[in-house]
Amino acid sequence: MAVFLSFFVCVFFVASGLFAVDAQQQLLFKDSDLDLIYELKKAEIIPTVFDEFKPLVSISVQWANASAEYGNTINPSHTQKEPKIELIGSTPSFLSNGKTPQLTVALTDPDAPSRDNPEWSEICHWLTTDVDLRKPDHDDDDGDEEDLISKAIRILNSDVMPYKPPGPPPKTGKHRYVFVALMPKNGTTDSLHLVKPDDRQHWGYKHERNGLRMWAEDMGLEVIGANFIYEQNDEQ
Ligand SMILES: *[C@@H]1O[C@H](CO)[C@@H](O)[C@H](O)[C@H]1NC(C)=O
Numbered sequence: 453m454a455v456f457l458s459f460f461v462c463v464f465f466v467a468s469g470l471f472a473v474d475a476q477q478q479l480l481f482k483d484s485d486l487d488l489i490y491e492l493k494k495a496e497i498i499p500t501v502f503d504e505f506k507p508l509v510s511i512s513v514q515w516a517n518a519s520a521e522y523g524n525t526i527n528p529s530h531t532q533k534e535p536k537i538e539l540i541g542s543t544p545s546f547l548s549n550g551k552t553p554q555l556t557v558a559l560t561d562p563d564a565p566s567r568d569n570p571e572w573s574e575i576c577h578w579l580t581t582d583v584d585l586r587k588p589d590h591d592d593d594d595g596d597e598e599d600l601i602s603k604a605i606r607i608l609n610s611d612v613m614p615y616k617p618p619g620p621p622p623k624t625g626k627h628r629y630v631f632v633a634l635m636p637k638n639g640t641t642d643s644l645h646l647v648k649p650d651d652r653q654h655w656g657y658k659h660e661r662n663g664l665r666m667w668a669e670d671m672g673l674e675v676i677g678a679n680f681i682y683e684q685n686d687e688q
């Protein structure tokens with residue numbers, strides 16, 4: 453009997469240990485803040501596309517046969533269709549009054565036509581908003597309820613700018629394609645009136661090597677998360 457009991461106790465501890473690690477990796481983004489910022493600086497996305505920020509959400513980006521993994525390289529043939537986006541993260545304020553700020557995800561290319569000569573950059577590839585924030589389905593009973601963990605799943609989103617698949621031209625090397633999560637700087641939970649950029653090139657501004665930064669500034673939005681991939685044309 454004692455042997456049985458200790459067997460079950462062991463299984464219980466091993467199992468709960470596994471769940472704890474899994475939950476922590478998936479939900480406590482703060483543990484990997486430094487890695488994300490480090491990767492973004494290494495890829496020179498900070499400060500080229502945006503400045504250093506405090507990550508509140510991580511962006512999961514899934515195509516049928518590929519996913520964005522903070523700097524992996526994907527063949528353009530795998531990203532022709534709009535990906536499924538999921539925002540995962542925690543903020544103290546999001547759920548305090550049961551309302552959520554309107555979240556927006558952008559996809560921008562700072563390397564058009566090439567990283568060496570980005571005179572068309574940035575190109576706005578996608579702007580999608582009204583990303584819904586949902587409370588987690590599970591109860592994690594670690595008592596950390598004040599810092600509520602929320603899981604956002606894109607279900608009711610609407611496109612401000614439709615998805616244009618990455619299409620790096622021949623012989624232009626690797627392009628960085630950067631996914632950016634944005635929320636209103638003032639934390640409002642009111643609906644935003646986001647203006648569609650006039651053009652994809654330079655995000656409609658007449659400034660080379662600019663785009664997302666200017667649009668976000670004009671809309672009163674700040675960066676709260678990012679992910680990125682590399683793509684290049686087969687012909688180099
Ligand atoms: C994903 O890969 C499978 C197997 O190689 C293929 O049949 C399918 O067409 C691919 N889907 C897309 C969207 O590329």
Ligand SMILES: *[C@@H]1O[C@H](CO)[C@@H](O)[C@H](O)[C@H]1NC(C)=O
Nearest residue numbers: 636638640644645671672673
């Ligand atoms: C908060 O920011 C949004 C987005 O820029 C703006 O529309 C709204 O008027 C601001 N609200 C307040 C109270 O400043």
